[in-house]
Amino acid sequence: MxxxxxxxxxxxxxxxxxxxxxxxxxxxxxxxxxxxPPSFSWKPGEISVSSYPDNRYATLKEHIARIEGRKADEICVGNGSVEIIRSFCIAALKYGDSVLVPPHTFGEYAVSVECAGGIPVTRQDGCAAEFFCNPNNPTGSLVPKNMVLEKIREHEDAGTELFIDEAFIDLADPAESVTGVRSEHTFVLRSLTKAFSVPGIRFGWGVGCPELVAAIEAIRPPWSVNAYAESYAHAAFDNVHxxxxxxxxxxxxxxxxxxxxxxxxxxxxxxxxxxxxxxxxxxxxxxxxxxxxxxxxxxxxxxxxxxxxxxxxxxxxxxxxxxxxxxxxxxxx
The missing domain is CATH 3.90.1150.10 (Aspartate Aminotransferase, domain 1)
Structure with missing residues (x-):
């Protein structure tokens, strides 16, 4: 084999x-x-492990939707950022698609593109999608919101997909986030890991058009967000302030x-x-x-x-x- x-x-x-x-x-x-990190009371021992989580995560998505100013069908969840990155690539790419992955950025973008049969490239020409980390890892730089909005418009005009990773935005300036911007061709990733200093609680979420979100949710393995992560996420969202x-x-x-x-x-x-x-x-x-x-x-x-x-x-x-x-x-x- x-x-x-x-x-x-x-x-x-x-x-x-x-x-x-x-x-x-x-x-x-x-x-x-x-x-x-924010300090608040959360007791994992009170979580029930005798039943499966709601695989739709309906209550959690409603909670996130209220925070982001979006609708629940525009929210997907996952076992950390990487699961959502992989699921996005499978949902959005065709075999052989070229995807713009800038140099000196998070390595999982290129790996996930390859897992989906795509080809990571460093030039824009002819690309089906683009990965854009803002703020960027490892440089720590932030592209201003007005320039990000221009990038969103460019992808709308071209009919290509834009994946924006805002894993660090809460540690920079949340006013620069574009999670509230609706676009058929833009997907925005967020995570609890960095902001709340909880790498052991694997939880990420994404915001996009309902069609793409539904495709990502269909690819996500069942119950990938466990009961502890779901409970912690609710508590974290109540303490974002x-x-x-x-x-x-x-x-x-x-x-x-x-x-x-x-x-x-x-x-x-x-x-x-x-x-x-x-x-x-x-x-x-x-x-x-x-x-x-x-x-x-x-x-x-x-x-x-x-x-x-x-x-x-x-x-x-x-x-x-x-x-x-x-x-x-x-x-x-």
Missing amino acids: RFRWIRKTEHGGRTHLVPGSTDTVLIDFSENLNPF QMDTSRKKIAEERSFLAGELTMRGLSVCPSVVNFLLVRSPVRASGMKEKLLSCGILVRDCASFGLPDHFRIAVRTHDENQTFLEALDTCLPL
Whole structure:
């Protein structure tokens, strides 16, 4: 039997793969999670596991629809962002379709396109769809809403699909979100993972036209959002207002960290979110190993096509100070 091989992409938060990490205290700067997540009461022990979740997730979709100013049939849900990305590709692409996946962005777009039989390319000409991460990972840059709206109009005119990933928008400026914009050719992805710092609770949702949403929902495996994730999502949506505090604290620490790195002669990409892309004075894989010996784990960005860069999360002030102290021992004299 012959199998089709598709490369897996790398992700941050891989402390379990670090030799001796169970015996060593590591500070994980490779995971770009909210260091100041909303705080609220939620008790998973009260969830019933003796029955299946509602596979339609009707109540949850109504909750999301109220927040996004959309209708429930314009909402789909999934077991994290990646499940929705994969389902979108299967629903929207034909075998052999070219899909624009810009360089230096989230690796799962290209992998998902390939899984659906499409071809990821880096040029717009003749593409059936485009992936657009805003704010972008790993650069931390945000394209203003007026320019995103222009991109939406371009895809409407061309009759091609636009997939906008707003996984980090709550950590930047939610006013820049386009989830409230209705377009037959635009689909917007959101996630709880980064904003609420819950990578173990796999939950994402998407907003699009009813026809595309229905196709994605048909592809989604039954009950893929488990009872715990569904319950947590309801609680999280009731506490979105706390993100104002998160954004303020993140901005303060991001400014501090970027300033300290710049003072050390390092080039830092301007960022609006909770992570920074840093040009390394040595190959990033080597810098990663040096920092690891100091108990600091960073994200080597070679898998993003940036072998001379590493990405660091913005964490608490004390943790950021610890990172800087470790970095000082690793920088070339």
